Amino acid sequence: MDAVLIANEAVDSRVKKKKPGILYKLDIEKAYDHGNKEKKGFHLVKWKSVITGKKNGDLGIKNLNLQSKALQMKWLWKYANGNQLLWERVIEAKYIPEDKWMTKEVTTPYGVSLWRSIRNLWDEVKNNSKVKVFDGRKTMFWKDNWNEKGNLEELFPDVYNLVTFQQGFIADLWTLQGWNFNFRRHLNDWEVQRVADFLNTVEPFNGLQTGKDVLWWTGNNRGVHKVNRAYKLMDQTNQQIKNWPWKQIWKSRIPYKVSCFVWLLAKEAALTQDNVMKRGITLCSRCFLYGETLENVNHLFLHCKYTQQLWRIFLSRKGISWTMPRKVSEALRAGRKQEYWQKTEADGDLSLLQYGGEYGKRGTLGVLRA
Known part of the structure; x- marks a missing residue:
């Protein structure tokens, strides 16, 4: 009134x-x-x-704190799907790479590092993303989250300890005949079933394709990181x-x-x-x-x-x-x-x-x- x-x-x-x-x-x-x-x-x-x-x-x-984090996560997603832009080349030259996706965590005890505060959110980006494999040259078979069931190193730690090529990329382990794994020794009887479960998990892979591997944001149907969607994922109070x-x-x-x-x-x-x-x-x-x-x-x-x-x-x-x-x-x-x-x-x-x-x-x- x-x-x-x-x-x-x-x-x-x-x-x-x-x-x-x-x-x-x-x-x-x-x-x-x-x-x-x-x-x-x-x-x-x-x-x-x-x-x-x-x-x-x-x-x-x-919440400005969550909004700031969502914006910083956008930069991490862009860097992981790098197109060799100038700012990406500067980050790559200044900081030691951890893998094909991201630099190592910044631990310098001096100065103010903008990238350090952004890099600290990498775990949150990974937890809400998966790798979509194309040529397999960027995706590590054991370390990256490319399989639908999850990270293979975490799902099969015992099998991981048996293989020889633990840091290999998918392109290195895939052949025209299928997966090529080398084990350190002969399998024991109680290990056979576990290896069989592992092979059944990786069997649905359809092979390599043309193009570069991409980090697929799971909060969006198109795999593109959206700030609003990232904000909602972090906002635990947003329940109707x-x-x-x-x-x-x-x-x-x-x-x-x-x-x-x-x-x-x-x-x-x-x-x-x-x-x-x-x-x-x-x-x-x-x-x-x-x-x-x-x-x-x-x-x-x-x-x-x-x-x-x-x-x-x-x-x-x-x-x-x-x-x-x-x-x-x-x-x-x-x-x-x-x-x-x-x-x-x-x-x-x-x-x-x-x-x-x-x-x-x-x-x-x-x-x-x-």
């Missing part, structure tokens, strides 16, 4: 009637949204609620809460500022007298509009007698019979559910936030004046 529109209507009514009176202006923005800018205000929600996703019931501002009305709050056709205020109401975090008392300030909490009960979010915006009059005006104009829910979040969630309302005439779709500005100032004034 726009408090300015309500105040203007009250002033206009007094002017037309030519009766003296006192008008108390209810500034919702200052009273329930912002603190005193000249002094230290209240934190309405925890910072964790700010950086958690909207589907999880929070504000959805990105069942029945949280995030679409009614953020997808309605209303100003973003109104959506933010409705979000505060749904979280019951608006700065009402009840919430002020919870922050250690001694008050006599009474509803500002009627003065009979505690002033909290659900009472002030749903159940107060004056508020209910506004709801009746709106619902009667829409031809709807409505049973008011207990909380604002329930009212938002139930905006399209049959158990809370019944339409008495065909009047299009309903959104509880229409009255709060979806139709703009003229539409809202039209409802109030009717």
Whole structure:
């Protein structure tokens, strides 16, 4: 609801009637949204609620720490799939390569190394990637994650200790007749089954192809590293809460500022007298509009007698019979559910936030004046 529109209507009514009176202006923005800018205000929600996703019931501002990591992981993925760009050649010349994909971990004790901070995220990149083999000249048979079942050195450590060419590339071990493995000694009876399992694991390989081996990002169907997808993989808090009305709050056709205020109401975090008392300030909490009960979010915006009059005006104009829910979040969630309302005439779709500005100032004034 726009408090300015309500105040203007009250002033206009007094002017037309030519009766003296006192008008108390209810500034919702200052009273329930912002603190005193000249002094230290209240934190309405925890910072964790700010950086958690909207589907999880929070504000959805990105965690800059995770966003920075996702961007750095993008550079690592680009370097691993190197196209011999200038910056890649500089990194390759300055730091010792660990394998065909990445340099060794930077451990220099002096100076500030940008690449050192980026290189520290290589394990996270590998854990969310797999190698797609083409010519096999870049992929190590035992070390790299190219097999669908996982890293072969970790799956078959006993077989790994038996072979002679442990640092070999796929191109070195593959022939036209198939895999060519050399063992250090003859197999014992109890080792035969284990080697057979190993051969069954690598048997589905289809052979070498034209092109260079690539690091395939598993978070994308095209194998391309996407910063947003990497951010979501690292953000463990981004889990949708069942029945949280995030679409009614953020997808309605209303100003973003109104959506933010409705979000505060749904979280019951608006700065009402009840919430002020919870922050250690001694008050006599009474509803500002009627003065009979505690002033909290659900009472002030749903159940107060004056508020209910506004709801009746709106619902009667829409031809709807409505049973008011207990909380604002329930009212938002139930905006399209049959158990809370019944339409008495065909009047299009309903959104509880229409009255709060979806139709703009003229539409809202039209409802109030009717």
